[in-house]
Amino acid sequence: MNGIGTAAKRAGLKTAYGFIYKLRIEKALAYRYDVFSGIIMQCIVMFANAFFWRAIYSGYETVRGAAVSDMLTYTIISSVMAVFLATGVEQRVMKSVEQGTVATDLLKPIPLFAIYFFEELGTITASALLCGLPILVVGSIFIVVPLPADAMHALLFACSFLLSFLINWLFAALFSLLAFVTINMSPLLQIKKHVLRLLSGGIIPIWFFPQWAQNLLRALPFVYIYQLPLELYIGRLSVPDALRQMGLQLFWVLILLIVFFYVQKRTMEKILVQGG
Amino acid sequence: MDAITVKHLTKEYRLTKKGTGLTGAVRSLIRPQKVTLRAVDDISFSIPEGEITAFIGPNGAGKSTTVKMMCGILKPTGGEILIHGKNPAKERTQVVQSLGVVFGQRTQLAWDLRLGESFELMKHIYQIDRGMYEENLKIMDEILDISQFIDTPVRQLSLGQRMRGDLVAAMLHSPKVLFLDEPTIGLDVEGKYAIRKFIKEINRQKGTTVILTTHDLGDIEQLCKRLIIINKGKIVEDGALDELIDRIAPCKNLVVEYYDENYVQHDKAQIIGRNKNIVTYQFRKSKITGAGLICDISDRAKIKDATIQETKIDDIIRIAYGREC
Numbered sequence: 104m105n106g107i108g109t110a111a112k113r114a115g116l117k118t119a120y121g122f123i124y125k126l127r128i129e130k131a132l133a134y135r136y137d138v139f140s141g142i143i144m145q146c147i148v149m150f151a152n153a154f155f156w157r158a159i160y161s162g163y164e165t166v167r168g169a170a171v172s173d174m175l176t177y178t179i180i181s182s183v184m185a186v187f188l189a190t191g192v193e194q195r196v197m198k199s200v201e202q203g204t205v206a207t208d209l210l211k212p213i214p215l216f217a218i219y220f221f222e223e224l225g226t227i228t229a230s231a232l233l234c235g236l237p238i239l240v241v242g243s244i245f246i247v248v249p250l251p252a253d254a255m256h257a258l259l260f261a262c263s264f265l266l267s268f269l270i271n272w273l274f275a276a277l278f279s280l281l282a283f284v285t286i287n288m289s290p291l292l293q294i295k296k297h298v299l300r301l302l303s304g305g306i307i308p309i310w311f312f313p314q315w316a317q318n319l320l321r322a323l324p325f326v327y328i329y330q331l332p333l334e335l336y337i338g339r340l341s342v343p344d345a346l347r348q349m350g351l352q353l354f355w356v357l358i359l360l361i362v363f364f365y366v367q368k369r370t371m372e373k374i375l376v377q378g379g
Numbered sequence: 380m381d382a383i384t385v386k387h388l389t390k391e392y393r394l395t396k397k398g399t400g401l402t403g404a405v406r407s408l409i410r411p412q413k414v415t416l417r418a419v420d421d422i423s424f425s426i427p428e429g430e431i432t433a434f435i436g437p438n439g440a441g442k443s444t445t446v447k448m449m450c451g452i453l454k455p456t457g458g459e460i461l462i463h464g465k466n467p468a469k470e471r472t473q474v475v476q477s478l479g480v481v482f483g484q485r486t487q488l489a490w491d492l493r494l495g496e497s498f499e500l501m502k503h504i505y506q507i508d509r510g511m512y513e514e515n516l517k518i519m520d521e522i523l524d525i526s527q528f529i530d531t532p533v534r535q536l537s538l539g540q541r542m543r544g545d546l547v548a549a550m551l552h553s554p555k556v557l558f559l560d561e562p563t564i565g566l567d568v569e570g571k572y573a574i575r576k577f578i579k580e581i582n583r584q585k586g587t588t589v590i591l592t593t594h595d596l597g598d599i600e601q602l603c604k605r606l607i608i609i610n611k612g613k614i615v616e617d618g619a620l621d622e623l624i625d626r627i628a629p630c631k632n633l634v635v636e637y638y639d640e641n642y643v644q645h646d647k648a649q650i651i652g653r654n655k656n657i658v659t660y661q662f663r664k665s666k667i668t669g670a671g672l673i674c675d676i677s678d679r680a681k682i683k684d685a686t687i688q689e690t691k692i693d694d695i696i697r698i699a700y701g702r703e704c
Binding site: 116118119121122123126130202203204206207209210211212213372375376 | 447450451452453454468471472473475476478480482485486487489491492496499500503504505506
């Protein structure tokens with residue numbers, strides 16, 4: 104195939120991805136009642152955390168450099184982030200393996216995980232509106248209006264959150280490959296979801312953890328999923344520090360990308376040899 | 380030109396043998412016993428462009444494995460496949476662009492979308508330009524009449540409707556080769572008729588090469604000139620349906636009903652049964668035609684009725700399955 108042909112193919116694929124994205128949004132909007140349980144769950148966690156922080160902070164101005172209002176903001180934004188960071192790729196792969204549709208997915212002249220990624224983006228776009236927004240509103244009314252430290256930190260937060268989304272998704276996609284070796288991974292998924300949120304500072308910031316745990320967790324990619332964007336949002340990091348941390352975050356994105364592609368290729372190779 | 384060339388294709392699966400009972404289960408957990416299963420064993424054939432070929436064999440003969448290897452979703456252990464000169468094991472994405480595939484037992488349509496949306500999705504994935512897409516849809520709608528359920532979600536379609544939808548989805552990008560894995564399975568008479576008409580029409584209008592695996596002998600009789608029979612991973616028969624019938628069943632029977640019990644002997648036919656005035660002759664097709672035999676007999680005696688009995692295709696296939704290489 105010549106260069107022009109490939110370029111045209113790329114452009115064509117872009118519209119294919121766009122179409123997949125659009126279809127997913129439509130589907131999620133059609134099944135909009137599914138999100139209610141999600142909203143309620145997130146709100147329960149959010150309120151519980153908010154009460155927890157208020158109780159702990161009674162009588163103290165700041166603890167480890169963070170005021171109570173910071174922690175409340177942290178909690179609300181963390182709950183909203185959880186909506187964006189809830190991945191469906193594991194379930195998607197698990198279902199395909201169960202029903203044997205991996206074979207038909209492989210018949211399409213388009214990379215398998217590219218389809219899954221754009222489906223995920225579609226679902227998330229819809230749930231941001233249906234689920235994220237209500238949580239933000241409820242949090243703002245009943246807890247505190249979660250304002251960012253300043254405009255600069257809001258911008259840093261946005262960039263960092265984009266990277267943390269990628270880390271989270273790549274990790275989930277990597278995890279989803281387990282579906283090809285285990286029969287039922289639903290329990291594993293539940294464990295993964297909660298452990299991930301805990302280790303990444305999504306519930307309690309890791310600066311409240313013992314020193315050794317902090318050192319350990321800082322060497323892992325998880326803190327870059329929840330904690331870094333949240334720290335940026337409440338303005339705990341100076342701009343140079345923030346940029347340095349985001350550099351590390353980018354480094355993790357690249358590492359996971361490489362690992363994912365490698366493992367994915369190996370797994371697919373194995374499926375092609377053993378049969379789906 | 381050959382659309383498909385298969386040379387010395389072999390596929391082996393490594394299976395873990397499970398022990399029976401608790402001790403067996405524990406033993407296979409500690410030291411799994413691996414067994415090699417040869418699903419496809421050194422098969423070679425080629426299929427010219429524009430031909431409809433049936434690929435048949437008993438369950439577990441290796442048909443689906445072969446089809447999967449031809450689609451590039453399974454890698455051969457040995458041998459080579461070329462589809463219009465391209466190897467699906469190496470250039471999967473390029474090969475699938477020129478393939479249409481329908482698995483009768485599973486759908487390619489998105490369960491939660493309307494049928495039309497599924498077609499749109501195919502249009503984007505295969506990058507079909509609007510002109511071709513609309514023309515193909517029009518042609519296929521004329522044969523399969525899909526417009527009446529194009530706005531129905533796929534999950535609400537009947538099996539017959541879903542199958543039609545699957546066929547359309549597989550042909551939207553005008554593939555040169557179409558693989559159909561049991562396309563008429565579980566369909567009613569009307570559904571089967573529609574699917575067969577579609578395959579015939581598509582083959583005639585577009586010159587699509589069609590490979591069909593089926594257990595339905597009606598499909599073979601009505602669609603395929605050529606038949607490849609596979610059993611235990613090997614090709615046991617490959618050739619025209621008529622030739623196969625001639626070879627496996629070289630004789631036909633002629634049942635003649637006379638007015639009385641006087642009957643005729645013929646040197647080219649053997650009498651294999653007689654019941655009063657009804658006589659059954661068996662003759663070799665290579666020696667005399669049925670019409671010739673009836674002519675000769677009616678010259679010598681008055682006959683009331685004559686029926687030629689063909690060996691049923693089911694029996695021929697069964698005989699072919701029964702034979703090893």
